[in-house]
Amino acid sequence: MSDAAKILALHFGLLALLVALQFLLPAYHHGNLARIMVLASYAIGYNLLFGYTGLLSLGHAMFFAAGMYGMGLSVRHLGFTPAPALLAGIATGLALSAAFGALALRTAGVAFMIVTLMFAQAGYLIILYFGEYTRGDEGFVIQQSQRVLWGIDLTQPTARYFAAFTLFAACLLLSLQVIRRPFGKTLIAIRENEDRARMLGYDVFAHKLGAVILSGTVSAAAGAFYGLLFGYAGASFATVQYSILPLLWVLLGGAGTIIGPFIGALFTFYLIDIASGLTDAYMAVVGVVLLMLTLFASQGIGGELRARVWSWLP
Amino acid sequence: MEIGPYLMLASLEGAVTAAVLALTAVGLSLVFGVMRVVNVAHGEFFMLGAVLAWWVATSLGGHPAIGFAAALIVAPVLVGLIAAAADMTILKRLEYDPERTIVATIGLLYIIQQITLMTYGPDARPVEPPFNTRLALPWVEWGESGPALYWPWGLGTTTYKLAVIGAAGVVLVGVWGLMTRTRIGLVMRATQLDREMAQAFGIPVERVYALVFGLGAALAALGAVLVVPIQQAHYLMGHDPLLLSFIVVIVGGLGSLPGTVVAAVLIGMSDGIISVFFTPTLAKILATLLVALVLVFRPQGLFGARPA
Numbered sequence: 001m002s003d004a005a006k007i008l009a010l011h012f013g014l015l016a017l018l019v020a021l022q023f024l025l026p027a028y029h030h031g032n033l034a035r036i037m038v039l040a041s042y043a044i045g046y047n048l049l050f051g052y053t054g055l056l057s058l059g060h061a062m063f064f065a066a067g068m069y070g071m072g073l074s075v076r077h078l079g080f081t082p083a084p085a086l087l088a089g090i091a092t093g094l095a096l097s098a099a100f101g102a103l104a105l106r107t108a109g110v111a112f113m114i115v116t117l118m119f120a121q122a123g124y125l126i127i128l129y130f131g132e133y134t135r136g137d138e139g140f141v142i143q144q145s146q147r148v149l150w151g152i153d154l155t156q157p158t159a160r161y162f163a164a165f166t167l168f169a170a171c172l173l174l175s176l177q178v179i180r181r182p183f184g185k186t187l188i189a190i191r192e193n194e195d196r197a198r199m200l201g202y203d204v205f206a207h208k209l210g211a212v213i214l215s216g217t218v219s220a221a222a223g224a225f226y227g228l229l230f231g232y233a234g235a236s237f238a239t240v241q242y243s244i245l246p247l248l249w250v251l252l253g254g255a256g257t258i259i260g261p262f263i264g265a266l267f268t269f270y271l272i273d274i275a276s277g278l279t280d281a282y283m284a285v286v287g288v289v290l291l292m293l294t295l296f297a298s299q300g301i302g303g304e305l306r307a308r309v310w311s312w313l314p
Numbered sequence: 315m316e317i318g319p320y321l322m323l324a325s326l327e328g329a330v331t332a333a334v335l336a337l338t339a340v341g342l343s344l345v346f347g348v349m350r351v352v353n354v355a356h357g358e359f360f361m362l363g364a365v366l367a368w369w370v371a372t373s374l375g376g377h378p379a380i381g382f383a384a385a386l387i388v389a390p391v392l393v394g395l396i397a398a399a400a401d402m403t404i405l406k407r408l409e410y411d412p413e414r415t416i417v418a419t420i421g422l423l424y425i426i427q428q429i430t431l432m433t434y435g436p437d438a439r440p441v442e443p444p445f446n447t448r449l450a451l452p453w454v455e456w457g458e459s460g461p462a463l464y465w466p467w468g469l470g471t472t473t474y475k476l477a478v479i480g481a482a483g484v485v486l487v488g489v490w491g492l493m494t495r496t497r498i499g500l501v502m503r504a505t506q507l508d509r510e511m512a513q514a515f516g517i518p519v520e521r522v523y524a525l526v527f528g529l530g531a532a533l534a535a536l537g538a539v540l541v542v543p544i545q546q547a548h549y550l551m552g553h554d555p556l557l558l559s560f561i562v563v564i565v566g567g568l569g570s571l572p573g574t575v576v577a578a579v580l581i582g583m584s585d586g587i588i589s590v591f592f593t594p595t596l597a598k599i600l601a602t603l604l605v606a607l608v609l610v611f612r613p614q615g616l617f618g619a620r621p622a
Contacts, residue, residue, distance in 0.1 A: 056413050106610050110352055110412050114560060118606040121557060125599045244420055251417065281431045287424025294418045295407060 003312040010310075011176060014259060015169050022161050034161045036262075036269050037168040038226045039245075043253070043261030044171045045218030046246035051256035052179055053211040054191030058113050058243050059120030060219055062100070065127065065238035067093045067220030069134065072233035075146050077133065082149040086224050093220020094213065101212030105205060117240070124238040139234025147228060160229050167225045168262075171218055176258050178214065179314060187211055191256075219246075241283075248286060251293050254302020258314050263301050320590065322451070328586020330475050330544070333482035334537045336578035338555050339562040340489060341533030343574040346563065348506045348526045351410055354419040356534055357556025358426040359397055363389045363535025364441075364547035365434050371441045379444035382543070389539050390532040397531030398524045405527070406520060423552075430549040443474040443543035478540045485536060486575060493571065502526060534559075557598075558585070561605045 001009070018037070025033060042064055049055050070092030074080040080088060104115045128136045147154045154160055178184045186207050189197040198204045227233045236242075245268070246261075253264025271289070275282040293300065299307065306313040342356045366389040371381030400422060408414045449471055493499040504512045505522045513519045534555070538547075545551070558581065566577030581601060588597035 056416070058416075103606075103610050110416075111609050113413075113416060114352070114564065115606050115609050117560070118602045118609070122599050122602040122606065125595050125602065129593070129595045129599060247417065247420075279432065280436075281428035283424045284428030284432070287421045287428065290421030291404065291418055291425065294414050294421065295404065298414065 006310075006312055007176070007314055010313075011172060011258065014262070015165075015172070018165055018168070022158065022165070027157070030157060030161060032269065032273070034157075034164040034229065036265050037164040038222055038229060039249070039269065040262040040265040041168050041171040041225070042219050042222035043246045043249040043265050044175050044258075045215045045220075045222060047250045047255065047257075047261045048175055048178065048187075048218065049211050049215035050247065050250055051254075051260070052184065052191060053187045053208060053215075055208065055211070056113050056247075057116040057215075058240070058247070059116035059118075059123075060215075060246055061238050061240065061242035062120040062123040063093050063097055063216040063219035064223035064226075064242060065123065065235075066096045066216075067223030067225075068227040068233045068237055069127065070220065071224035072140065072142060072227045073133065075142055076140060082147060082154070082228055086221075086228065089224025089227070090217060090221050093223070094217045097213045097216025097220070098209075100216065101209045105208050105212065117243075120238070120240070120243055124235060124240075127235045127238050134233075134235065137235050139232055139236070142227065142231045142233070144231070147231060149228075154229055155231065163229055164225065167221065171221070172258065172262070174218070176314065179258070183207070183210065188256075244286070244290075248290055248293075250300070251298075252289065252300050254300035254305070257300075257302030257306065260300060260302035267301075321587070324587045324590040325583060326471050326475070327590075328583040329479050330541075331586055332579045332582025333479045334541045335555070335558055335562060335582045336486060336575050337482050337537035337540070338534045339559040339566075339574050339578050340486065340571060341530035341537075342559045343563045343566070343571060344489075344533070345527055345530035347571070348502055349405075349410060349523050350412065351405065351415050351527075352412065352419070353527075353530065354416060354556070355400075355422040355426060356531070356559060357552030357554075358423050359393050359531035359552075360534040360538045360555045361430065361547075361549060361552035362393050362396070362426060363538035364542040364545075364551060365430055365549070366392055366535070367539040367542050368439050368441050368547045369434075378442035382441065382444040382539075385441070385539050386536070390535040393535035394528035394532035398528035401524045401527040402520075406523070410523070427549060427552065434547075434549060436549065438546040438548040440546045441542045443472075445473055445477075446543075447473045449473060449476075474543060478544075481540060482537070485533070489533070490571070498525075557602070558582075561601050564605050565608055 018033070021033060022030065042060075045063070046057070046060050049057055049060075067089040069089075071085045071089030074088040075082075075085045100119060104112060104119065107115050127134050134140075144153070144155050149163070152159045152163075154163055179188070186197065186202050189200075189202065190204055190207060194204060223237065226237075249264035249268055250261055251264070252267055253260030253262065268286075268289070271285055272282055275285040297304065302313065338356070338360055341359075342353060345351055345353050345356070367382075367385035370385040370388050371378070374381040374384055404418055404422070405415055408418055451471065491499075493502065501512075501517050501522055502525075504515070504517060505519055505526075509519055512522075537555070538551075562577045562581050563574055565581065566573030566575070585597050585601065588600065
């Protein structure tokens with residue numbers, strides 16, 4: 001098999017497995033996997049910026065929350081139906097990431113990380129400040145009657161699973177497509193050596209801005225789906241914790257691999273699930289895993305797979 | 315109350331915030347300046363200082379002043395040792411690579427915070443101040459027979475709050491003296507200017523780094539011990555000081571100590587005053603956006619002269 005065929009076989013195999021699992025899994029894990037697929041889509045968005053462009057953002061919760069609130073608020077206050085509401089969420093993420101990228105990309109390195117952290121913090125505080133509309137920390141529930149998309153009731157487990165699957169498949173194939181095209185290859189060139197990419201005549205700023213917008217929009221789409229599928233929008237999704245989690249998923253799964261975000265989200269979800277059964281202080285697990293990864297396995301699972309077994313892993 | 319006394323009260327409260335903030339932020343700035351490491355766990359060292367202060371004060375018993383005096387010494391030293399150990403076991407292995415140390419200190423943040431939750435618990439606990447006399451403050455009013463003093467209701471402060479401001483000032487002068495007047499300060503500045511050259515001249519750079527990281531954390535812990543009689547110790551209390559310290563360090567210019575102190579006073583005072591007239595949330599939104607824009611348009615900070 002050629003490398004291209006192997007790549008297609010692996011990723012479509014994963015998608016086929018996920019379809020099969022919908023019929024096999026018991027209810028508890030079925031619900032978990034739907035959630036993991038949405039979170040993995042968020043991680044895929046994060047990975048496009050961190051893994052492939054080499055820009056470490058500490059503020060992606062801002063995009064996730066932008067999608068969630070863009071969708072949720074338009075349902076709550078404007079009476080949108082799910083389809084236009086999802087589009088509203090994605091459009092909010094697109095606009096925010098374009099404005100944010102144009103400002104933040106004037107900085108680099110450590111300054112970029114702190115700028116992302118600060119903008120995200122401001123975003124979180126703005127949600128609290130307009131508590132009259134957003135209901136702040138408490139959040140608001142999206143009623144069952146408002147969650148019927150084209151006659152399909154998204155509160156039903158099967159419908160919800162397939163909606164999550166559709167989003168995940170779209171994000172996975174989109175990211176696979178992006179990095180196999182010249183645009184994606186240029187992003188990798190920028191990650192490896194920005195000065196050289198610039199010297200070769202690539203417009204580095206435009207490519208980075210493209211990566212921020214793509215990454216922010218995918219993250220917003222995940223946020224919008226999360227709010228709609230699970231019927232809740234709250235300010236806790238805009239906190240620093242939700243900026244750190246995608247970083248953890250991507251580092252664990254393997255930064256700069258297409259399937260890494262999914263592997264990372266899956267592992268972390270069950271790790272936290274088990275740990276929270278044992279102790280209230282389950283975030284300690286997140287801390288230990290982050291520390292161990294930076295110390296001993298900075299390539300993550302996907303990176304190790306690529307180094308040892310599948311050298312063709314995109 | 316009229317606007318004048320109101321403003322005076324707000325500036326007094328702001329000055330206390332500014333004093334504690336200056337200590338915390340100078341610690342962060344020192345670490346960034348010398349080691350080029352962004353320590354995201356800095357707020358947790360602050361929290362650890364407050365929790366240890368509670369622990370020392372309650373286990374000693376007796377007069378509050380005895381427990382507090384002991385906490386003032388024990389908490390910063392312990393926190394400094396913990397930080398130095400973290401530097402030697404973790405940061406050194408990462409060779410102080412900026413991105414990886416940020417991720418590692420995020421990990422450290424969660425570990426310290428959650429271990430505190432497991433051992434100390436989720437409650438907020440107070441530490442009694444060593445002395446706490448209420449002082450009423452006068453205000454000048456133009457009466458019929460010229461200026462006259464009167465004591466508006468509610469305008470006042472406590473001796474403890476004034477002592478916090480004084481103590482922070484003394485410590486900051488001490489840090490300045492350490493950096494500019496002593497041999498160890500000279501060594502730190504040499505390491506800051508050029509790490510490799512310092513090493514070539516026989517300076518044990520790794521030991522200097524451990525010392526600086528410990529000192530930075532100890533300053534945060536000291537600020538926390540000073541504030542804990544006013545605020546109460548809680549396992550999530552590290553979040554706001556971290557954010558405010560970041561803001562201060564960036565506005566003051568990354569790695570510049572005098573800039574950091576000026577910015578701490580500015581941010582602390584304006585945070586106090588804006589919070590009185592508007593909501594605290596709005597004050598924080600404005601401060602965070604200010605910082606982001608300073609970094610974007612003036613990366614050397616408002617007071618920094620050297621280009622970054």
